[in-house]
Amino acid sequence: MIIFFIEVKDLPESWKxxxxxxxxxxxxxxxxxxxxxxxxxxxxxxxxxxxxxxxxKKKVGIATxxxxxxxxxxxxILRKVNFGDGREHYEMIRRAARFHHHLICTxxxxxxxxxxxxxxxxxxxxxxxxxxxxxxxxxxxxxxxxFYGLCPRxx
Amino acid sequence: MIIFFIEVKDLPESWKxxxxxxxxxxxxxxxxxxxxxxxxxxxxxxxxxxxxxxxxKKKVGIATxxxxxxxxxxxxILRKVNFGDGREHYEMIRRAARFHHHLICTxxxxxxxxxxxxxxxxxxxxxxxxxxxxxxxxxxxxxxxxFYGLCPRxx
DNA sequence: ACCTCAATGAAAAATATTATCATTTTCCAT
DNA sequence: ATGGAAAATGATAATATTTTTCATTGAGGT
Numbered sequence: 001m002i003i004f005f006i007e008v009k010d011l012p013e014s015w016k017x018x019x020x021x022x023x024x025x026x027x028x029x030x031x032x033x034x035x036x037x038x039x040x041x042x043x044x045x046x047x048x049x050x051x052x053x054x055x056x057k058k059k060v061g062i063a064t065x066x067x068x069x070x071x072x073x074x075x076x077i078l079r080k081v082n083f084g085d086g087r088e089h090y091e092m093i094r095r096a097a098r099f100h101h102h103l104i105c106t107x108x109x110x111x112x113x114x115x116x117x118x119x120x121x122x123x124x125x126x127x128x129x130x131x132x133x134x135x136x137x138x139x140x141x142x143x144x145x146x147f148y149g150l151c152p153r154x155x
Numbered sequence: 156m157i158i159f160f161i162e163v164k165d166l167p168e169s170w171k172x173x174x175x176x177x178x179x180x181x182x183x184x185x186x187x188x189x190x191x192x193x194x195x196x197x198x199x200x201x202x203x204x205x206x207x208x209x210x211x212k213k214k215v216g217i218a219t220x221x222x223x224x225x226x227x228x229x230x231x232i233l234r235k236v237n238f239g240d241g242r243e244h245y246e247m248i249r250r251a252a253r254f255h256h257h258l259i260c261t262x263x264x265x266x267x268x269x270x271x272x273x274x275x276x277x278x279x280x281x282x283x284x285x286x287x288x289x290x291x292x293x294x295x296x297x298x299x300x301x302f303y304g305l306c307p308r309x310x
Numbered sequence: 311a312c313c314t315c316a317a318t319g320a321a322a323a324a325t326a327t328t329a330t331c332a333t334t335t336t337c338c339a340t
Numbered sequence: 341a342t343g344g345a346a347a348a349t350g351a352t353a354a355t356a357t358t359t360t361t362c363a364t365t366g367a368g369g370t
Contacts, residue, residue: 025316025367046358061319066358068317082237086327087357103293112291117283124279128272132302136267138258140304147287149295180336180347201327216350221327223348241358242326 022075029060033068034077042113043081043089043102081144083111101144105151112151177230184215188223189232197268198236198244198257236299238266256299260306267306 015034019026036052050065069090072078078090083104101114129140170189171181191207205220224245227233233245238259256269284295
């Protein structure tokens, strides 16, 4: 019984610890924003997040949304992605580890997440990464592939 | 003598034909913008292009720069690239064919073009493309890889 | 429970991009 | 070459997105 209690209490609380590790306050806005990403998932713009929060009756100012998207970015919880529609989008890196690439329809703008790669693909990219690191003197910590084309409906 | 004349006259004129094929006028602004990309090269923002034009004593309104970047995009001469700095950048596709990836320093924002890939790399990406096309029902016409990390000075 | 400082909301400001419209330029037909 | 129709441009206004300001609120340590 006690073990059960610790489990359900501990799991949703873990973000709090993350904020504390960064000397940031685990405010209700921040938790609500993370909740949106966990529920609604992929690549949301600031406006998207703002709207989803309103839909959940959780009013957070748009400036706070922007501030916290940037914070979560610097904390390494979100990453920026861009589909050429004039606004920045964000997605959880935890999710990005599984859904790595993006396929973008250049006609209707639809964006599809592509699931994880095969072993072979993973190895290839490690190889390419090492080669670029040597050639350019960079330390590469991540990468992102965008594929452009026409979706089933537009082709 | 006649042949010589045709040659030097024809080569710099070829953009004119491209515009005509699209039923667009080969105006001096348009040619000046293309000249900037041919001289200054990679991934310029609208503002970058505008500044380079002024430096060349060629005054083109910023609105015209935006309009023509969009036109050249639709004509398939430029492509958009994005480095998360809040503005769109453009580069020539002709050049993109050789300089394919981008390496972005997440600390100072420096962007490095990476030269063309090996045969092996090219084959791998063709393979990945075909697989995605089948899995998602897309027709993929291009792709773009961004690598993120720290440049030699920031590491 | 209090106190401090970070976080927030509302609104203004800064940036980037697009639309409007009168004027200029291209280019086709003469 | 010249004239005229239509497209392109410049200047500016409008819009969209993101950031800043500053007074007020709230989190979390004591």
